[in-house]
Amino acid sequence: KNEGRNTYRLHRSEMDVQARHHLSLETELRDMLERGDGLVMHYQPLFSRDSGQLKSAEALVRWQHPVRGLIPPGEFIPLAERSGLILPLGEQILDRVISDITRWQNEGQAPVPVAINLSAAQFWQAGFADDIADRFSAAGIPPELIIFELTESMLLNKHDQGMAILTALNERGFRIALDDFGTGYSSLNYLQNIPAHSLKIDRSFIVALDNNTRGSRAIIAAIASLARELGLIVVAEGVETQKQWDQLGEYAIDLIQGFYTARPMTADAFTTLLNTQHSA
Ligand code: C2E
Ligand code: CA
Ligand code: CA
Numbered sequence: 001k002n003e004g005r006n007t008y009r010l011h012r013s014e015m016d017v018q019a020r021h022h023l024s025l026e027t028e029l030r031d032m033l034e035r036g037d038g039l040v041m042h043y044q045p046l047f048s049r050d051s052g053q054l055k056s057a058e059a060l061v062r063w064q065h066p067v068r069g070l071i072p073p074g075e076f077i078p079l080a081e082r083s084g085l086i087l088p089l090g091e092q093i094l095d096r097v098i099s100d101i102t103r104w105q106n107e108g109q110a111p112v113p114v115a116i117n118l119s120a121a122q123f124w125q126a127g128f129a130d131d132i133a134d135r136f137s138a139a140g141i142p143p144e145l146i147i148f149e150l151t152e153s154m155l156l157n158k159h160d161q162g163m164a165i166l167t168a169l170n171e172r173g174f175r176i177a178l179d180d181f182g183t184g185y186s187s188l189n190y191l192q193n194i195p196a197h198s199l200k201i202d203r204s205f206i207v208a209l210d211n212n213t214r215g216s217r218a219i220i221a222a223i224a225s226l227a228r229e230l231g232l233i234v235v236a237e238g239v240e241t242q243k244q245w246d247q248l249g250e251y252a253i254d255l256i257q258g259f260y261t262a263r264p265m266t267a268d269a270f271t272t273l274l275n276t277q278h279s280a
């Protein structure tokens with residue numbers, strides 16, 4: 001009798017292992033979000049092209065998975081967007097960023113502005129601008145420290161409503177960065193009125209600099225000078241090489257973000273960087 005029970009138990013636990021193996025990433029993501037314990041933010045610095053000074057950082061989410069290790073956002077953000085988990089995920093990303101900034105404030109470090117990526121579903125939530133303003137004010141974080149990154153495609157087809165939300169965010173003191181610029185569908189025309197404070201030239205144009213393609217140089221030059229003319233801070237994204245860095249000196253580029261200057265790093269590593277910058 002005993003032996004039979006043990007056999008049954010063994011069999012069952014083997015099935016559990018198998019079942020766990022087959023749990024989809026979506027189920028795991030759902031469970032993680034219910035527990036609320038699996039996300040970490042990494043921070044990638046943006047430096048002034050001219051002075052080399054640290055100017056801001058982009059918050060980039062990672063999923064700290066007990067078995068699979070650190071999962072990059074490309075593997076679970078699109079999944080979250082498809083499966084309706086993007087709103088709770090977005091909430092927890094905000095929680096993480098708020099707690100990291102709070103720590104920097106408590107440790108007496110004057111934090112630099114932090115850029116947060118928004119998904120379309122978050123941006124289009126009713127009352128988004130007010131909710132987000134309440135949230136940062138409750139945490140004692142001035143809105144000037146927060147930059148929201150969004151892509152042109154998020155405003156596609158809903159231009160007027162999108163502008164209204166951007167204006168509301170802007171009026172509440174937040175800043176807006178146009179992410180992945182040059183890859184979307186919008187006309188340059190809308191740059192005139194958009195209440196953005198910075199524009200990030202997409203990495204694909206920067207990569208093309210290495211091949212000395214005249215086209216990409218012309219595009220970077222044109223976007224950068226137009227953006228600066230319109231009063232936007234111009235960021236080059238994904239700068240990986242000395243050659244790219246050197247060539248970007250010829251254009252109206254204000255800030256550099258990329259592996260060449262710094263990779264995304266843990267909040268702890270970024271704390272160290274903040275300390276060295278402020279004592280420098
Ligand atoms: P993104 O907003 O364009 O973020 C920049 C991505 O480029 C990051 O990838 C960053 O690690 C990477 N990167 C930076 N410098 C270089 C470089 O020199 N070379 C190369 N090859 N890559 C570089 P990451 O962290 O894997 O994020 C990928 C995308 O996932 C982001 O693209 C963004 O669209 C999305 N994402 C990341 N964090 C969040 C978040 O908190 N919320 C939302 N909604 N989306 C996020
Ligand atoms: Ca971004
Ligand atoms: Ca980008």
Ligand code: CA
Nearest residue numbers: 179180202203
């Ligand atoms: Ca991107």
